[in-house]
Amino acid sequence: MISGKNPCVQIAALTKRHGDTLAVDGLSFEVHENEFFSIVGPSGSGKTTTLRLIAGLLQADRGEIFVNGQAMSGLLPNQRPVNTVFQDYALFPHMTVWNNIAFGLRMQGVAQSDMARRVRDVLNIVQLPGKVDRLPSELSGGEQQRVALARALINHPAVILLDEPLGALDQQLRQDMQRELKAIQAQVGVTIICVTHHQSEALLLSDRIAVMNKGRVEQIGTPEELYSQPQSLFVAQFVGQSNRLEGEVLATNESLSVFQCPGVKPIHIFGVSQELVGVRAMMVLRPEQLTLSREYQCDDAENCLETSIDQVLYLGEAIQYVITIGSKFSWTARGDPQHDRTSRFRPGEKAFVKWKAQYGLLFPQ
Amino acid sequence: MTVSSLRQPSLLLLPTLLVLGVFFCIPLLLMFVVSFASRGLYGGLEWVFTVENYQRLADPLYWTIYGRSLFLAVTTTVVCLIIGFPLAYVMARSSPRMQTLLLVLVMIPFWTNFLVRTYAWMFLLRTEGLFNSLFLHVGILDAPLDLLYTNGAVFIGLVYGYLPFMILPLYVALERISPSLEEAAHDLYAGSVSVFRHVVIPLAKPGIVAGCILVFIPSIGAFITPHLLGGGQSMMLGTLIQHEFLVVRDWPFGSAISFLLMLLVLVVGVPLFKGRRLWGS
DSSP: OTTSOOEEEEEEEEEEEETTEEEEEEEEEEEETTOEEEEEOOTTSSHHHHHHHHHTSSOOSEEEEEETTEEOTTOOGGGSSEEEEOTTOOOOTTSOHHHHHHHHHHHTTOOHHHHHHHHHHHHHHTTOTTOTTOOGGGSOHHHHHHHHHHHHHTTOOSEEEEESTTTTSOHHHHHHHHHHHHHHHHHHTOEEEEEESOHHHHHHHOSEEEEEETTEEEEEEOHHHHHHSOSSHHHHHHSSOOEEEEEEEEEEOSSEEEEEOTTSOOEEEESOOGGGTTOEEEEEEOGGGOEEESSOOOOTTEEEEEEEEEEEEEOSSOEEEEEEETTTEEEEEEEOTTSOGGGSOOTTOEEEEEEEGGGOEEEEO | OOHHHHTOHHHHHHHHHHHHIIIIIHHHHHHHHHTTSEEOTTSOEEOOOOSHHHHHTTOHHHHHHHHHHHHHHHHHHHHHHHHHHHHHHHHHTSOHHHHHHHHHHHHGGGGSOHHHHHHHHHHHHSTTSHHHHHHHHHTSOSSOOOOSSSHHHHHHHHHHHHHHHHHHHHHHHHHTSOHHHHHHHHHTTOOHHHHIIIIIHHHHHHHHHHHHHHHHHHHHTOOHHIIIIITTTSOOHHHHHHIIIIISOOHHHHHHHHHHHHHHHHHHHHHHHHHTTSSOO
């Protein structure tokens, strides 16, 4: 409701137990109308269970799910205005593309003429005309993905649930489908809840993301909020690449704090609260916040540490340096591959790593 | 044998071809020849060509036996399918440990000789058998029922004997159906009955056909079951053939009945086999 949008899905104190473990533990969040909402988290975090609870494939032990204001508990999957695109697509192997896509309409008793028109429309949306008579086994992975999406879209559900939607596709196809998925959503206007362990995909596709851990939501926010203002170490580590340094806050005044890690010279951080003094904490920096240089240049608002280059990894659009800080912390930093080849750092070389003091994020342990 | 000669697929077929040729095709050919010969006065063979054996098949005397065989085989197949399908489905959707346990339970009867198990049914169905004693004791019956030597007894024996042959191929077919397909159908507004009708049954079709073939063929030609549980009252094709060969000693007529049996199996079996490939390919 932050942006004044209508809630489409509301989840309230949802709890589901699998044997002895709480797969979903008192979960609450809201998904707005026409929003692309992703749930990310490591395996076992409860994200797939949450999706199956919304679909009705599992029944919650406690709590409630509302879709467009209507309570879902007790309703079977076929009674919910929700359709799922399954991880393995789950296309019916004995039915043609046409019959797969029309299945939902047929089960709802939609008239034949109406059905034909809607199948044609949805095939155009997913850009798959002319393949209606094929069996799923005769389609490529990307085409199967489109059929699975079309099979859900055609029913005009209130919400479409995507379970690891692009997991089975190769990199190139994956990027194409990501773009297309966004375009289709903009075109037809549908609420999407997507579960993925691929955090970069979630950043790219989503309006908002929920990061789940051990059956609870760690943080909900826009991709930018999660990346630049993570509220826990877990979120900072899970979303994007992170460089970590463990130490203790020695002192702080209204603006500047001193963070000490054994074997590393004291580090300056801006904006640390008074309560953190004397507390063991983890500092997190993003790779793109670091600059490597051969000379020591440092002003008051910066930190500069001596380091050695361990590995140089060529990624095409960037160069990734793996560097060692102190005795045991391994960081990654980025370099520009357009940079004159002779000035690149080499493995084993000594260097200085520099970052602005406002960049350090601190999480007490 | 060198590696390259092993790659010749035709060579690998040789043992099977030899066994089938020597022990199946040649005897079958002999039977075919015998079916056109005449019966000697004392039960021997006289090599005089005749089609009389095949003409005798049309004798109304035997029509009840053909009809009974066909009826019992079809009923057995249908009942095995009805009983076997739910069990096979439960097996296919159980945990791996439970699946193994249930599979062993289905196969345990095979550890005992079929003849012994059929005798056990005789003991159960006899006039003084377990069922009658029990019913009399409880007071459901005043006088013992004639259970043994009836069509019912043969039917029970056939269903009991061939049920595993239905369950196993059904289980294999159902186990291969991904549960996510059922979930997808359910998610796409299909109720439980529709999920079964539109997804589970069509996908289990190869198993259904295989199971029906595996039950129908041995049922229609069954010998031990109708012989022991049906006696002279409930003869089937198998018992009739044995009767002609060993009791009447009319080998030519016995051979002719055998070919009629083969024909019946082909008439029912071939369309089933073709139907197996109705989807996919």
